[in-house]
Amino acid sequence: MKGLWYADDTRLVKMTADGLLAVHPDQPKLWTTRPFVEYDSQRHVLLGLVDDVAWFAVEAVLDQTVKSFREIGAELDPVEADIAVTTSAILNWHRSSPNCSGCGQPTEVTNGGFARFCHHCRREHFPRTDPAVIVAIVDDQDRLLLARAAGWDNNRVSILAGFVEAGESFEHAVHREIAEEVDVSLGELHYAGSQPWPFPRSVMIGFFARAVSTEISIDGEEIVQADWFTRTGLDAALSTGEVSLPGPASIAYRLITAWREGTHPFAP
Numbered sequence: 319m320k321g322l323w324y325a326d327d328t329r330l331v332k333m334t335a336d337g338l339l340a341v342h343p344d345q346p347k348l349w350t351t352r353p354f355v356e357y358d359s360q361r362h363v364l365l366g367l368v369d370d371v372a373w374f375a376v377e378a379v380l381d382q383t384v385k386s387f388r389e390i391g392a393e394l395d396p397v398e399a400d401i402a403v404t405t406s407a408i409l410n411w412h413r414s415s416p417n418c419s420g421c422g423q424p425t426e427v428t429n430g431g432f433a434r435f436c437h438h439c440r441r442e443h444f445p446r447t448d449p450a451v452i453v454a455i456v457d458d459q460d461r462l463l464l465a466r467a468a469g470w471d472n473n474r475v476s477i478l479a480g481f482v483e484a485g486e487s488f489e490h491a492v493h494r495e496i497a498e499e500v501d502v503s504l505g506e507l508h509y510a511g512s513q514p515w516p517f518p519r520s521v522m523i524g525f526f527a528r529a530v531s532t533e534i535s536i537d538g539e540e541i542v543q544a545d546w547f548t549r550t551g552l553d554a555a556l557s558t559g560e561v562s563l564p565g566p567a568s569i570a571y572r573l574i575t576a577w578r579e580g581t582h583p584f585a586p
């Protein structure tokens with residue numbers, strides 16, 4: 319670790335305690351520097367090597383241009399987008415979990431920042447990731463179900479998502495969440511890729527699902543509105559501002575776009 323920290327081409331990514339990344343003021347790029355302080359194994363995380371160049375991350379107070387991953391994620395090149403989500407995942411974990419979950423004592427950062435060790439009870443701790451399923455539901459007329467959750471602003475609608483509960487398979491979580499939120503029955507499921515979403519610590523597991531019932535009954539608490547959309551209906555609602563879609567950095571956007579372009583697994 320230490321040798322890499324002092325290498326000539328090493329790059330250091332900085333993120334605030336609020337999860338905002340240092341970015342270039344006028345290009346969609348992360349702002350990186352060479353490390354110019356002494357290596358501190360408790361603060362400096364080795365993210366990995368990209369083409370033999372070491373990338374480290376550190377949490378810092380920043381007085382430069384900063385942006386959230388939601389704002390800039392879709393514009394970053396894929397390598398920098400990966401670096402940004404890993405930075406967020408690992409630094410969020412260190413911030414929220416400094417003490418041992420077994421005995422409560424402070425732990426030491428080890429393994430370049432990817433583990434913490436408790437010297438008191440000899441336990442090693444690793445970052446935790448909470449799986450959540452996200453589901454694009456299509457009916458037999460190739461309409462897409464879009465919903466608005468309580469608290470979303472800007473008339474935002476999206477596909478439905480929810481956390482996987484203890485003891486559940488991803489598939490079971492899909493059926494349960496959709497039954498709870500809109501009371502629609504699902505038939506066939508298609509795995510549609512996943513996306514780390516460490517804000518603060520999720521991974522989204524994407525599915526396309528075919529609806530076998532179309533009557534919607536929203537729970538009214540988590541979900542305040544849900545409707546079936548045709549492509550032209552969605553285009554019209556977007557153009558008038560009646561609805562808006564999630565940001566392009568999200569897997570939700572990717573699945574909605576696959577449906578809009580007719581490239582989804584249930585396309586007629």
Ligand SMILES: [Zn+2]
Nearest residue numbers: 418421436439
């Ligand atoms: Zn302990």
